[in-house]
Amino acid sequence: MDLHYTAEEQAFREEVRAFMRDKLPGTIAAKVAAGQRLDKDDMVNWHKALNSRGWLAQHWPEEYGGTGWSPVQRHIFEEEAAAANAPPIIPFGVNMVAPVILRFGTEEQKQYYLPRILNSDDWWCQGYSEPGSGSDLASLKTRAVRDGDDYIVNGQKTWTTLGQFADMIFCLVRTDTTVKQQEGITFLLIDMKTPGITVRPIITLDGEHEVNEVFFEDVRVPVANRVGEEGQGWTCAKYLLTFERTGIAGVGHAKEALRHLKYVAGKQLKNGRPLIEDPLFRARIANVEIDLMALEITNLRVVAAAQNGGVPGPESSMLKIKGTVVRQEITDLLRRALGPYALPFVSEALDAGSGVEPVGPDYGAALAADYFNRRKLSIYGGSNEIQKNIISKMILGL
């Protein structure tokens, strides 16, 4: 047993760090650091920068343009990217639909979609959830009826993250209502410009537009856009989910958030002294740091165990739960550190270049809103309650 990074791993860290220094645009990093809004171009440009180095597709086989990184390398990358205030990689194309296409798609689908994902030609979004089907995803009702070489799709998807920018949506649709729920589901790739698709924003509690409703009215989708066989959608979905949960612990991001918490607590004053010197608040920070230390090793243990088998199993549910709880705890302490200055909410100040100054310390402008926004972490990607059901069933056998 040796928990040190090898010389190669250290060298890799230096390489990533140098890349961040050279290729991450300062304007984008500044926005991420201040919690300001990123626009579509920011996110696309970052994908392009990563792709030009061959670092975008971290979960693909090398023959299709993947990095071939070990789990430890991915972990190092995440840490360094977060520390440099790089934007997150938008997962829907590269980390979600691509693995499904690689595993279940036809050669034509691979040849067409994968390069387009690498080159940021298509922005993808995920059409799983419906108003009546969240945790119980298999009950989904969006219908696809075969008509010659097309499917005709009718129904509604919801909570579609960043769907407002999307060129393509991957959907789970119901193609058979006569069989067991899971067996009547099919995986379709749908062009968002197809007639009959309407996207409507859902504004979240922090006033942001990051999710949408997507309506389908007699939308024609070529059968050629089906991934896998008809009725095999649930298998695709479950396969995708395992990818959705790799990196779910978010250790790198949590470490960066913790650093930021210490910075903020070092600036904020309590009775004229830095808040971080206050024993009570300091102990709260210490507590979450200890949790995070353990999570980092748990995360590395889980991914190391999966190194040969590909993707982690139900253990990733533990990472999802603990990762989101730690992250939420940090956002909670960040808003608390601000004291009364958690209250002001000047939305314009979150737009770089608006010229509107935040009220109170400039590091505080986004913190309360972020605390509320991050409530989503324990809801999406399989809620933490559903993760606990998985653990009790799959690991504990209860």
Added chain:
Amino acid sequence: MDFSLTDEQRMLQDTADRLVREQYTFEERQKLLDSEQGFSAEMWRQYANLGLLGVPFSEASGGFGGGGVELMLISQAFGRGLILEPYLATVVLAGGLLDAAGTEAQKAEYVERIIGGDLIASFAHSEPTSGYALSQVETRAEKQGDGYRLTGRKAVVPHGDSAEWLIVSARISGDTGAEDGIGLFLVDAAAKGVTRRGYPTIDGLRAAEIALDAVEVPGTACLGEPGQGYALIEQAVGRAIVALCAEAVGAMEVACDLTLDYLKQRKQFGVPIGKFQALQHRMVDMRIELEQARSMAILAASSLDAGREERERVLSAAKCLIGKAGRHVAEEAIQLHGGIGMTWEYSLPHYAKRLVMIDHQLGDVDFHLERFSDLMETA
């Protein structure tokens, strides 16, 4: 011991509850968020007509002489309706200070107008680096002839943007953290040297940053004995803590009701999600937190007449417990709703935001935990 309300108190509760229920719909409230003032002048007028603005004032000041319990009943109703009007700023804080320390002339000039709904006022006390500490006052008051000249900055003043008059705390003598030497001054918000930046707060209310640059006030603008303001501030803040605790209880009641309804309605896996025992226990915990919070709000409301030490100890205990309970209920209510709990359109997350932000007013969990530890009996 008797927990029942008097007939008058029950009537007051009915009046406040009915007004909020019938006239303060969530849809109306949401429209107000975009208005310039951020609250309803018309509702303010109705509070005045129904006597709600006069309830906490002593009879000597022209009010109804209501105590902590009356303030609690009104604030709880306001919490249920998530009201946006400046009751805390104008009636409880500024009004409380005027009631306790105002001269006959000052009361005649300001209190009457507050009770009548004709004056919005606020208490400009906390400062950019004061946190929640009440004695941290850096703003200076320099004697000038009969009057004073005020210079400093005030932070996150509730409804400070629409207040026409401000009660400003400023240091006449002593070091920044000293309780002695703090004066209170009535300042016209339009006076020369006052600049304000108003803004919305994340819970939908309004506040302002206020800069005072050599603002000149006459001697008659002093509220109470010069330099003896701290005790008055503590008392007014104590009443405001009662109001905030009760408001939180009102908001928690609604958050619990909405969540319970949702658990019964929302179906997943073919059953209402309230059938899942994992969620039942979570809902039970929320309910327990609510009842604990309600008890502390009642205790706090009843402590206002106690001696200083006892009163402050109970108030800190109440604000600490309610800060924790409020966060718990807010976070759990969102979680048990799933995605719907994250949406602007739906009322629940707005209750959650207010609940969490109540902890950022007049001392959070840690502040009051520490304060309670200092005041706690150790043997």
